[in-house]
Amino acid sequence: MREIIEGRVWTLGRDVDTDQIISGKYLTIIDPNILKTKVLEIGLPEFASQSKPGDILVADANFGSGSSREHAPQALRAAGVGAIVADSFARIFFRNSINLGIPTIEAPGVRAIFDRFDVARIEVRRGTITNVRTGASVSFPPLPQHLIDLLEAGGLVEKVRRELADRPSSQDPVSP
Amino acid sequence: MSATSRGHGATLAEKILARAGGKDSVVPGEIIEGRVDLAMMHEQGAQTVQPFHEMGATRVWDPDRVVIAIDHWVPASTEGAAVLHRILRKFADEVHLPHFYDVGNHGICHQILAENGWVVPGDLAVGTDSHTNMLGAMGAVAAGIGPTEMAAVLALGRLWLKVPTTVRINVRGKLGPGVTAKDLVLRALGEVKTTGATYKAVEWTGPTIERLSMPERLTICNMTTEMGAKCGMVAPDSKTRDYLSGIAKHSMHPMYADPDAQYERTVEIDVDGMPPMVACPYSPDNVRPLPDVAREHVRIDQAFLGSCTNARIEDLREGAAVLKGRRVHAGVRFIVSPASTAIYRQCLSEGLVDLYTEAGAVFTNSSCSACFGGNMGIIAPDEVCASSSNRNFPGRMGPKEGRIYLMSPAATVAAAIRGEIADPREYA
Numbered sequence: 001m002r003e004i005i006e007g008r009v010w011t012l013g014r015d016v017d018t019d020q021i022i023s024g025k026y027l028t029i030i031d032p033n034i035l036k037t038k039v040l041e042i043g044l045p046e047f048a049s050q051s052k053p054g055d056i057l058v059a060d061a062n063f064g065s066g067s068s069r070e071h072a073p074q075a076l077r078a079a080g081v082g083a084i085v086a087d088s089f090a091r092i093f094f095r096n097s098i099n100l101g102i103p104t105i106e107a108p109g110v111r112a113i114f115d116r117f118d119v120a121r122i123e124v125r126r127g128t129i130t131n132v133r134t135g136a137s138v139s140f141p142p143l144p145q146h147l148i149d150l151l152e153a154g155g156l157v158e159k160v161r162r163e164l165a166d167r168p169s170s171q172d173p174v175s176p
Numbered sequence: 177m178s179a180t181s182r183g184h185g186a187t188l189a190e191k192i193l194a195r196a197g198g199k200d201s202v203v204p205g206e207i208i209e210g211r212v213d214l215a216m217m218h219e220q221g222a223q224t225v226q227p228f229h230e231m232g233a234t235r236v237w238d239p240d241r242v243v244i245a246i247d248h249w250v251p252a253s254t255e256g257a258a259v260l261h262r263i264l265r266k267f268a269d270e271v272h273l274p275h276f277y278d279v280g281n282h283g284i285c286h287q288i289l290a291e292n293g294w295v296v297p298g299d300l301a302v303g304t305d306s307h308t309n310m311l312g313a314m315g316a317v318a319a320g321i322g323p324t325e326m327a328a329v330l331a332l333g334r335l336w337l338k339v340p341t342t343v344r345i346n347v348r349g350k351l352g353p354g355v356t357a358k359d360l361v362l363r364a365l366g367e368v369k370t371t372g373a374t375y376k377a378v379e380w381t382g383p384t385i386e387r388l389s390m391p392e393r394l395t396i397c398n399m400t401t402e403m404g405a406k407c408g409m410v411a412p413d414s415k416t417r418d419y420l421s422g423i424a425k426h427s428m429h430p431m432y433a434d435p436d437a438q439y440e441r442t443v444e445i446d447v448d449g450m451p452p453m454v455a456c457p458y459s460p461d462n463v464r465p466l467p468d469v470a471r472e473h474v475r476i477d478q479a480f481l482g483s484c485t486n487a488r489i490e491d492l493r494e495g496a497a498v499l500k501g502r503r504v505h506a507g508v509r510f511i512v513s514p515a516s517t518a519i520y521r522q523c524l525s526e527g528l529v530d531l532y533t534e535a536g537a538v539f540t541n542s543s544c545s546a547c548f549g550g551n552m553g554i555i556a557p558d559e560v561c562a563s564s565s566n567r568n569f570p571g572r573m574g575p576k577e578g579r580i581y582l583m584s585p586a587a588t589v590a591a592a593i594r595g596e597i598a599d600p601r602e603y604a
């Protein structure tokens with residue numbers, strides 16, 4: 001995870017739920033590269049075709065509510081989002097997104113200081129997000145160390161892989 | 177029970193998570209590594225397979241604590257769904273997971289867990305579906321997680337959890353005739369709202385909750401998901417023990433909140449005189465008294481009696497009592513989908529399949545059915561559905577304009593008969 005994340009901003013409203021990020025009709029698709037072409041089809045239809053890797057999503061409260069579908073953060077990761085920032089997140093989306101290694105930052109008040117295509121500068125450890133155009137900024141409580149470790153490992157898969165590799169005995173075949 | 181070293185007692189969630197974390201006590205905000213008692217996967221579990229292998233895992237921590245229950249597309253309605261099922265069957269074979277509820281023995285995953293005794297008091301249960309909260313009715317912490325996280329659970333048998341604060345919903349009063357547990361949870365959603373319990377535990381307490389049957393408790397815990405909650409629960413009692421007697425898959429370790437437990441807040445609800453409720457588009461917390469909405473003559477095109485929230489045998493009997501001898505309104509498609517194969521068979525033996533189909537309903541096999549807009553029962557953009565399910569967000573039943581009203585099984589049937597939202601008490 002980079003210490004400073006900078007990118008072009010896409011803004012979103014309140015309560016953008018997972019149906020708006022990846023519609024129920026696409027749930028049988030598991031290839032992230034196909035999913036990314038459907039991402040935010042209901043919530044922000046132009047995003048899939050016009051976003052660039054490194055773009056940052058800035059949403060209002062309760063981003064990612066609804067179902068536990070990991071398709072939603074999978075699709076956003078495949079689209080290359082640099083970070084997802086919101087006034088607040090729904091619980092499972094937040095976990096999924098962090099577990100996939102996407103910097104996911106809850107910063108109350110953040111939506112109000114951005115317009116579409118402003119540039120955001122996030123200082124992860126200092127806990128500030130600044131609008132480079134206007135100079136406005138908000139601060140956020142730094143992530144717990146446990147989650148920083150997870151992001152630094154590149155996500156949960158890598159973290160568990162290291163843990164299992166360190167303890168080869170746990171992978172001995174089990175007797176029936 | 178004595179207070180812990182924290183100076184006050186523990187909530188039910190704190191008690192259960194302390195046990196799961198191997199600790200004497202925990203405080204909200206603390207991160208624990210929780211030992212999992214039961215892990216459940218449905219089709220989304222197909223996305224668990226790749227990360228499981230990428231983690232370098234080769235075996236599952238405890239195959240007797242893993243349940244796979246496919247439900248969203250059963251039988252497979254698209255090639256994509258068939259492939260998901262295939263991935264899961266192959267994975268179950270490869271890592272020796274015997275508890276697979278496959279086509280013919282299927283049902284909505286949460287109902288499968290409940291009716292087969294997979295979750296018992298004191299458990300920490302996780303599933304790859306957001307409504308895993310429903311199993312909190314057993315006096316357990318049951319929470320939804322994503323498939324990558326499930327891969328870690330399958331490999332390690334544990335996951336990190338932040339101990340939540342608890343919102344208590346304390347309910348008194350008597351539910352009137354035609355007013356149900358669904359109306360109660362809708363009323364509670366109207367007060368707590370869809371973000372009111374985000375990251376938190378919900379604990380239902382009070383004399384009304386103690387009187388609720390297990391199926392009713394499953395309904396109210398199911399929709400704590402719509403409050404944003406990590407889990408929602410009811411303390412176990414003799415009803416819990418009776419329900420699980422003879423079916424519990426592992427030993428119970430019931431826990432109870434201390435009398436001096438510290439709640440983040442308590443929401444008091446008195447249901448005396450409460451009318452049936454309805455959640456209007458496009459949010460489950462957009463709740464109004466049903467009679468007010470009925471006065472506006474909201475026409476419907478489809479009615480759906482189904483979903484993990486309300487498709488148990490008790491719900492289908494409740495609907496049947498309203499329908500008896502009446503017909504589905506011309507121009508309304510009425511879909512009835514029992515929550516499991518066991519319930520389906522029970523409906524057959526009680527004559528409910530005849531009753532519903534004679535009235536003009538379509539009685540489908542047990543699955544998530546019309547609940548999520550990805551399988552069957554999809555509505556057109558300008559259409560309206562009365563539904564006993566749990567979500568009415570834009571796009572939930574297909575097109576983003578489609579309008580869904582959430583209500584009890586009785587009210588769903590009343591709407592199917594009238595062709596518009598109607599007070600079920602008029603059909604008593």
Ligand code: SF4
Pocket residue numbers: 247248284285305307482483484485543544547548565566
């Ligand atoms: S019935 Fe609906 S809410 Fe329940 S698990 Fe199925 S899709 Fe989800």
